[in-house]
Amino acid sequence: MVEQPELTREMIFSFIVSTMFIIFIAKIAFKAINAIELRLKIFRIKKLAKKTNLDNYTLKTNEKGMPVLLVHRDSPDKIFII
Numbered sequence: 001m002v003e004q005p006e007l008t009r010e011m012i013f014s015f016i017v018s019t020m021f022i023i024f025i026a027k028i029a030f031k032a033i034n035a036i037e038l039r040l041k042i043f044r045i046k047k048l049a050k051k052t053n054l055d056n057y058t059l060k061t062n063e064k065g066m067p068v069l070l071v072h073r074d075s076p077d078k079i080f081i082i
Contacts, residue, residue, distance in 0.1 A: 038065055038066065041066070041067060042059065042067055045059060045067050045070070046059075056072055056073050056074060057070040057071060057072055057073065057078075058070070058071055058073055
C-alpha cells in the first residue's frame with residue numbers, strides 16, 4: 001500500500017505545531033514557577049528580617065530580580081550578603 005504524500009505532509013505539519021505548542025506551554029509554566037520561587041524567597045527574607053530586627057535594611061536585587069543584598073538605610077557600609 002502506497003502512502004499518500006498529502007497525508008504525510010499533514011501529519012508532519014500537525015506534529016510540528018503540537019510540538020511548538022507544548023514547548024510554549026512549558027516555557028510559560030517555568031516562568032510561573034520561577035516567579036513563585038522568587039516571591040517565596042523574598043517572603044522568607046522579609047520574615048527573617050522581622051525576626052532579627054533588620055527593619056532598617058532594604059533588599060537589593062540583581063538584574064533577574066533575585067534578592068542579593070540587605071543594605072542598611074542609614075549607613076550603606078552595613079551589608080548582609082544573601
